[in-house]
Amino acid sequence: MKFLVCISNVPDTTTKITFTPDNKEFNKAGVQFVINPWDEYALTRAIELKEAQGSGTVTVLNVGEADTEPNIRKALAIGADDAIRVNAAPKDAWFVAQQIAHYAKEGGYEVILMGKESIDYNGFQVHGMVGELLGIPTVAPAMKLDMSGNTATLEREIEGGKEIVEVAAPFVASCQQPMCEPRIPNMRGIMTARTKPLKVVEAVGEGAATAVAEYQLPPKKQGVKLIDAANAGELIKLLRNEAKVI
């Protein structure tokens, strides 16, 4: 089976978020970028399924400029077979979805996986757009994915529960825990990753459908009001009479 795993390059989860002086862009200075944590579930699960099937390939795809290559190589070190980098900044979900749909179709991929959302833009959009562009089912967000022949059984999280869904390939799924335990690269993987194929291709399709006018940080808290532990019940009175939330 041919798996396509889409990965984003995002600031590490411990990053303190700041913006450029005009507040139009994220300030990348001094920031460590990682593979989007949700995408790691998609990547590891694709590798596990390929291993279980005993044949097939896992290709990673990233829409990004040359500075994302270290993380693409990391995905190859974790166990992907080859990679495609669409050489363009990921302007918005629509732009990215068009790239994925185009190259997925061109390569004849049967299972298209990605993380639930990216931890920077938090769009939760790309999977549905890709599914719609290709006219195939989308299962999002998926907590579990098993394959038997051409048929996938997935657990889709809905508010307050889950649905068990069966779809035939080709399909798109956006992945989250507890799908698998994401793998980390081992030394052999790191060595072989250097020589695995990484193809750079140009962007296709239309531009973006949205644009960020300005970023803002959340308003700062006024400061904490401390209540003596011995008199903890006082807190409940404050929550009712002062904060008016209970």
Add this chain to the structure above:
Amino acid sequence: MSVLVVVECDKGEVKKSSLEVASYGAQVAQMLGTTATAVAVGEATEANLAALGEQGITKVLFDAEPRLKDFVNGAYTKLIAAAADKEQAKVIVLANSNIGASVGSRLAVRLKASLATNVVELPKTDGGQFTVKRGAFSGKAFADVTLSGDRKIIAVKKNSIEAQHNGGQTAQVESFTAQLSDADFADAPKQVIMQDQAGGILLPEADKVVSGGRGMKGPENWHLIEDLAKALGAATACSKPVSDVDWRPHHEHVGQTGITVSPNLYIACGISGAIQHLAGVNSSKVIVVINKDPEAPFFKAADYGIVGDVFEVLPKLTQAVKELG
């Protein structure tokens, strides 16, 4: 031209997040000088749909097809797209739920619309631009996003907009159907399994949340969290380390790689406040932190704090809530 609101229903009731969405849509309609129509999905009753008049909805479209009771992405997308075309909707508003946002992303392509998810405020329409504020960087920031398409789809984050009650108004409920084929039900569920929720309050929909961290020392002490949650009518949640070691199920994990909540009240018990956890809770209106370590970083993000032992403090709080009556 009109505004179309997608209303999710469960066991006959309109979900709280969808009441908020209905209010949002009605307010957008007012800004644009038009009316708001709803299209309902899930298991609904006519009386509850008619009551959406309270939120300013004038008409509700509903397809009673039994296979639409459970979420099916393909069929929901087709139904809502047909409703959008029938109503010539320029703006479509849905909940930023797993269901709403999943459908929204397919709809954006089908209707050639610009989509913004995780939206926290009403749009601004000055100078011919249509701009919405949305959460980004997993709760660490906001972005004002301009939607350039002729049609716009907005997925509204839960608890960002208050559901309005106009009093006495009812919406007209119309039966509506799209030409659904078996192919539209390709992702229909074989089975639906709902969680057992303590007190029946779902974390993503909750107004109040009581959350525990490693400071709770073990799953056997969770009754202290549950007792306070029950007294308050709150949902329970936990930090990532707690779900990682399986003290609590992963769907209770709040944080950057778990779920983001924005309740009116978030009470953190024995959680130090790592930056990834704060990202998931910092749009809560009031944050209370209980921790024995006065240096815990969470106190910097809190409105109220108690420096003390959770095992002593929690029973006192539960008692004080019960005494409020």
